[in-house]
Amino acid sequence: MRSIKSATPKQTLFPRLAIAFRLAGFVLLLSGHASWAQYVPIVSGAVGFLDSTNTGVNFFQPVVAPVVVAPLGKHFLAESRFDLRGFYAPKNGNSGPYEGTFIGSTQYLQLDYFATDKLTVTGGRFLTPFGTYNERLTAIWIQKLQDAPLIFPIGTRTTGSSDGGMIRGSLVATPTIHINYIGYFSASSTAAQFQAGRATGYRFDAYFPGKRVEIGTSYARFLQGTHNNSSGAHFWWQPWRFPLEVRSEYAHGAHAQGYWIESAYRLSQWKGPDSIFGRLEPVFRMQQTFRDSPGPGDGLPAANTNQVDFGLDYHLPHEVRLNTSYSRKLTSTGNANIWDFSLTYRFLFPMWRGHS
Amino acid sequence: MKNVRSAWKYSTLPLAVLSLGSLLTWAQASSSPQDAKQTSPASAQHAVAATTNPGERAFRANCGRCHNPPEQLSPRIAGTVLRHMRERALLSPQEERDILKYLAP
Numbered sequence: 417m418r419s420i421k422s423a424t425p426k427q428t429l430f431p432r433l434a435i436a437f438r439l440a441g442f443v444l445l446l447s448g449h450a451s452w453a454q455y456v457p458i459v460s461g462a463v464g465f466l467d468s469t470n471t472g473v474n475f476f477q478p479v480v481a482p483v484v485v486a487p488l489g490k491h492f493l494a495e496s497r498f499d500l501r502g503f504y505a506p507k508n509g510n511s512g513p514y515e516g517t518f519i520g521s522t523q524y525l526q527l528d529y530f531a532t533d534k535l536t537v538t539g540g541r542f543l544t545p546f547g548t549y550n551e552r553l554t555a556i557w558i559q560k561l562q563d564a565p566l567i568f569p570i571g572t573r574t575t576g577s578s579d580g581g582m583i584r585g586s587l588v589a590t591p592t593i594h595i596n597y598i599g600y601f602s603a604s605s606t607a608a609q610f611q612a613g614r615a616t617g618y619r620f621d622a623y624f625p626g627k628r629v630e631i632g633t634s635y636a637r638f639l640q641g642t643h644n645n646s647s648g649a650h651f652w653w654q655p656w657r658f659p660l661e662v663r664s665e666y667a668h669g670a671h672a673q674g675y676w677i678e679s680a681y682r683l684s685q686w687k688g689p690d691s692i693f694g695r696l697e698p699v700f701r702m703q704q705t706f707r708d709s710p711g712p713g714d715g716l717p718a719a720n721t722n723q724v725d726f727g728l729d730y731h732l733p734h735e736v737r738l739n740t741s742y743s744r745k746l747t748s749t750g751n752a753n754i755w756d757f758s759l760t761y762r763f764l765f766p767m768w769r770g771h772s
Numbered sequence: 773m774k775n776v777r778s779a780w781k782y783s784t785l786p787l788a789v790l791s792l793g794s795l796l797t798w799a800q801a802s803s804s805p806q807d808a809k810q811t812s813p814a815s816a817q818h819a820v821a822a823t824t825n826p827g828e829r830a831f832r833a834n835c836g837r838c839h840n841p842p843e844q845l846s847p848r849i850a851g852t853v854l855r856h857m858r859e860r861a862l863l864s865p866q867e868e869r870d871i872l873k874y875l876a877p
Contacts, residue, residue, distance in 0.1 A: 454851030454876060485856045493855050528859045536859055551860075558839045589864035596862045625833040654837055661837075735843055764842050766849045 457486035457767040461497065462557035464760035471752040475505035481556055486767070496525040497555075522609040523554075523577055538582040541610055545582070545598040545619045546571030546634045547648045547665045557762035560680050560699045561727050561741050563754070567674040567705055569715030570667035571617070571636040571646035578602030579612040594623040596632075604640050614640040621650070628654040634667075644670035659684050671711025674721075676703035682731075689731075699727030699741070721747040735762040827874025830867040837861075841875075850876035 461482040468475055479501040486494045504516035526540035543551045550572050553559050568576075582600035589595075597620050604614040616639065621632025630652040638644050648667035654660065659682040666675040678701040684694040705721045727741035736759070743754035831841065835857050845853065850872055858868045 454847060454849070454872070455855070456848045456852060458849045458852050458856075460853075485852055487852055487855050493859060495856060495859070530858070533865050538859070552838045555839075584859075584862060586862050586864055589867070594862070625829075628833065628837065630837075652837070656832075731840070733843075762842075764845075764849070764853075766846060769848075 455487045456769075457484070458764060459484055459767055460762075460764040462555070462760045462762045464556045464758055466501075466556070466562055466758040467756070468562065469753075469755040471750075471754075473506065473510045475503065477501045477503050479556055484767075491530050493528040493530070494526070495528065497523045499523055520609065521575070521577075532585075534585045534587060536584050538584065539580075541577050541579050541612070542582055542600070544572045544576055544578045544602070544615075544617075544636070545584070545600060546617060546636050546646065547619075547667060548632070548650045548652065548663070549665060550576050553663075556758070557735075557737065557760050560678070560697070560729055560739065561701055561725050562739060562756040562758050563725070563741075563743070565665065565676040565701075566703050566717060566721060566723060567665065567667045567669075567672075567676065570669035570672070570674075571634060571648055573615075573638065573715065574613040575611050577612055578615065579605045579610055592624065592626055594625065596621050596623065613638060617646075628652075628656055642670075646670070669711070669714065669716070671709045671714055672705055672707050672716045674703065674705030674716070676701055678725075680727075680729075690733075695731045697729040697731065699725070699729060701725040701727070717747060719748045721745060735764075736760070737762070825874060827870040827872070830863075830870045831874060834861045834863055834867060835871070845875050847876040 459482060461480070464479045464481070466477040466479060479499065481497065481499050483497045484495065488494055498520065500518075500520045502516045502518050504514045506512050507515040522541060524540070524542045526538050526542045529537045529539075531537055543554070545551050549565060549568060554564070554576070578600060580600065580602040582598060584598040585596070587595045587597060597618070599616075599618045601616040602612050602614060605612045615636055617634065617636030619632060619634040621630055623630040630650070632650050634646075634648040634650070636646045638646070646667065646669045648665060650663075650665045652664075653662045661680045662677070663679075664675065664677040667673065678699065680697055680699040682689065682694070682697040686693045688694050702722075702724050704723075705717050707716070707718065707720055710718075723743055723745045725741055725743040727739065729740070730738040732738060739756070739758045739760070741754075741756045743756070745752040745754065835841065838861075842853075854863075854868050854872045854875070857863055857871070858865075863871070
């Protein structure tokens with residue numbers, strides 16, 4: 417849904433630069449080490465059909481989200497993800513024929529340089545590393561619930577992607593603890609496919625592999641227009657002994673704050689993950705946002721909002737997944753029911769044959 | 773403050789459901805027999821016992837936290853996938869090597 421926020425870009429020099437940048441990216445991709453036995457460039461990603469009914473209004477989106485990854489020698493990696501989707505909704509609000517628009521966005525197109533064991537330098541367009549949802553869970557073949565959390569816009573404005581540079585790595589990586597860091601800056605851009613806000617920020621987290629527990633904190637400073645700060649914290653727990661996943665985030669923005677907690681439990685302990693019941697995964701998420709002051713255009717609910725989401729996902733064979741969910745939104749401006757349904761197919765194949 | 777109190781009132785039921793679900797999960801896991809050995813990456817995601825394979829453990833501790841492993845992974849692209857995951861999941865070079873050995877022995 418992030419790409420829907422994109423505004424019509426101004427006609428500037430940037431579109432030409434964008435084209436040149438893309439061409440350069442593809443040249444880099446095609447110049448990869450094809451003969452390196454295990455390092456053939458890949459095309460991955462997913463195709464999907466997303467349907468949603470929100471407050472009685474139905475809309476659907478066919479989506480293709482390809483990921484291209486190409487190692488360039490031992491120290492460089494070029495990678496990109498695009499999101500191409502149609503958005504079809506009733507022409508007259510909640511009735512009449514459907515009318516569609518095409519939306520395409522470049523979510524990341526970056527070059528990574530593995531400088532040392534503890535430092536990776538990234539340049540280009542990358543997913544803004546605020547919290548965990550944007551970087552880890554926005555891919556349609558990963559997300560367990562179709563809709564992003566209500567607090568998603570905090571720290572990721574304006575598009576969820578940044579144009580600039582990023583450093584990241586693990587300061588400590590032992591079997592008992594990982595201490596990870598990310599720092600970034602982003603320039604302002606209105607170029608088509610490369611829209612981003614001027615911002616800077618960081619994320620720190622501590623991960624305990626023995627417990628599969630992660631805690632972390634994020635910060636972002638928006639340096640465009642009215643400068644403001646966003647901060648956040650996250651907690652993940654995925655016990656080793658059973659297939660439960662608990663994820664949560666809290667974020668505080670200039671005009672609002674909120675949190676979400678999501679739990680998912682794959683029923684794989686009932687006759688294995690490939691059994692009829694073992695493919696089921698109930699999901700539950702609760703979230704609240706609190707409006708501190710009016711913030712038009714910040715992407716957050718205009719009034720305090722409480723929402724619960726009940727999902728039931730089914731992992732079909734051959735990388736096909738069926739996600740369904742019902743959400744109840746409670747707010748002073750009007751309650752709403754949201755029904756979501758999506759079918760996705762995840763693909764992964766080499767860009768060319770390579771050597772066996 | 774009134775709004776906050778109201779919001780917490782709304783959240784009482786979901787919190788209760790979440791807590792109950794966690795308790796049931798814990799109870800089920802405690803009473804379920806544990807399968808010790810799983811070999812394929814796809815099923816390893818759902819293994820319930822601790823593994824001694826460092827690659828499998830590193831996979832489940834890092835990549836498996838966000839997504840299921842691919843059902844099939846050609847050895848020709850295993851290195852590329854792992855290089856991608858090194859950047860995404862902040863894998864150490866040792867973890868990258870261990871997982872590569874596990875996925876494409």
